Amino acid sequence: MSFKIVVLAKQVPDTRNVGKDAMKADGTVNRAALPAIYNPEDLNALEQALRLKSKIEGATVHVLTMGPARAAEIIRESMYRGADGGFLLSGREFAGSDTLATSYALACAIRKMGKVDIIVCGRQAIDGDTAQVGPQVAEKLGMPQITYAEEIIDCSENKITVKRRLERGVEVVKGTLPLLITVNGSAPACRPRHAKLTLKYKHAATPTEKQDSGSDYTDLYNSHPYLNINEWGVNDIEHDIQWLGLTGSPTKVKQIENVVFTAKESKRLTASDAEIEDLMKELIANHTIG
C-alpha cells in the first residue's frame, strides 16, 4: 500500500533580521537581501509528516515548495531530516504571486503528483503571517482542511483524528482522507538532521543546481536517482496562465511604508526615592491612578 504524504514548505526571509534594503521600489520583497530560512511552522509540519510515515507502512514524504532556485535548500534540509524527496516549483511566471495565485500554482503541482493521501503544511509563514495558503490550496483541491493542528492523534483506515490548538481552547476532530492539515508552532519541534541522511543526500540537487555547479556528476545521478530533486516550471503543470503570478493575484500592494514612531518629549527620571515619590504624587493628583 502506498500512502503519499506531501508537505508544503516555504523558504522565507528571516524577518527577525530585516535591513533597510529589504523592500524593492515596487513594493515587493527583495528576498536576495535577507538570510533565507526554513519557515518555522513548516518544520513542525514536516515533523508531523515524518511521524505519520513511521507509523504507516509504505508511506512516503515529499516536500513541495515554490520559490527561486535556492529554495531547493529546504528540500535538501527536509531530506536530511527524513523526507524521501521533493519538488521545486520555480519560474518567473510565478513571481509576484499573492496567496491566492500561490495556492493555485501549488494545487496544480499537487494534482500532477497523482493520488495524494494527506497534505501537511505550517499554519503560516513568518514573512506574511497570513495563514491563507493552506486553506486556499485545500479549497482549490476540493479537500477538507484541519487548521491549527497540534498533534495527529491517530491515522488509520482512511480516518484521521487531530488535536487542534485554538486561541481559547482545544478541539479534537475527526475527518476522512484525503485532507489538508495546517500545523501550529505549538506542535512538537522537528527532529534534527540525521547524520547518515545528511551524508546520503549531501549531493541531492535540482537540474538547475547541477548545471550551475559546473562539475559533471552525471554518473553519480544516474546511479543514485534519489539524489535528483524534481524541478518543475510552468510548463510541467497543467495550468491557466491567467491565474498565475501578478495577473492571478487579486490583491495589489498600493503602498509600503516603513514604520516610524513619532518621538515624544519624555521626562527623564532616576530611580531615586524622591523622584519616584514625586511621580506617584503627580499621577495621583492628575487622577491617572488612585
Next chain:
Amino acid sequence: MNNIIVYLEIEDGIVGDVSLELLTKGRSLADQLKCKLEAVAAGYQLDSIGNQIFPYGVDTLYLADDKRLAPYTTLPHTSLLVNLFKEEKPQIALMGATSIGRDLGPRVSSALFSGLTADCTSLEVGTYEDKKAAKVYENLLYQIRPAFGGNIVATIVNPDCRPQMATVREGVMKKEIRDVKYAGKTRKLDVSKYVSDTDFVIEVIERHMEKSKVNLKASPIIVSGGYGMGSAENFKMLYDLAAVLGGEVGASRAAVDSGMVEHERQIGQTGTTVRPKLYIACGISGQIQHIAGMQESAMIIAINNDPHAPINQIADYVITGSVEEVIPKMIQYYKKNSK
C-alpha cells in the same frame, strides 16, 4: 446588493467582541460608502443575536440557524458564505482574525477568487490608480496591515474582485453602539439551500473552550513586562503593582516566548492591542510589534536599565534604573500618598 457583510463569531449564543468591533468599523465604512451594513450568523439557537447586534447599526441580519452549524466546522460555514455572497454580491466582507476567521476567510476567498488581507490594523476608503492599465478606481477598501515582523506597513487593495475581504484581530478596532433603537431586519436563510450534506465531513469529538481570564482591553491601567524582567519570579512584582493600582498585567512577545508569562497577556501586533489610561512598560526594549499594540495609551511610563531603549522615545516618563528597585518604590510611595 454591494453592501458590507460581517461574519459573526458566536460562542454559547453570545456574539464575540471581535465581531462587534467589526460591526462598529463596518458601520462607519457603510456610512462613507452609502451602503448597508449586514451581518451573517451561522449556528444554533440564534434568537437573541439580533438584539445583540442591531444597536451597532446593522441593517440586515442573515440568520442560518441549524443544529449542524454549531460548533463551527470549515466546510458548512464556507458553503453558506460562498453561496450567500454569490447572491448578495457584497463589496466588502469582514471577519475576525481568530482561529475561526483565519480558517474560514481563505477558504471563502479561494472559492470566490476574491482577495483577502489578513490581520488588518486599519481599514479606510480611498482611490487607487493602476498606472499600467491607466485606470482609476474609486471607493476601494484600503486594507492596511503590518508585514515583515512589523517593520513595514502595507496598504493592500483589491481593485477588480469582490468582495474585498479582510480579517482584523480582536481589540484592534473600537467597539461602539450606534443607536440602541436601531431598526434592523432579520432574514432567515433556508440552510439546505446553501449548505450541502456532504459538507459535514469533519466531526468535532471534543471541545474545551475557555473564556479569557485576562481582560487587557478593558483595563485602564496596564503594567507590562518584557524580556528584561529576567524571570517569571520577577514578574510577581508586576502583579503586585497591578493589584495595588487596580490594573492588569501585560507582556511583550519576548517575555511570552521565553515562558515567563502566558500568551493571553501578550500585547502587540500578534497579541492584543490596548489603549489604557496608563501603561507602565517594565524591562521592555520596545520592538516595533510591541509599540504598535500600545502606542495609543494616554500615558506611558518606561522603566529600563538602558537609557537608549527604543521604547523611551514614545514614553512620557522614562525612568532609568532597575525594575527590581523601581517597582517596590512605586508601590511604597503610591500607598503612602493615596488615601
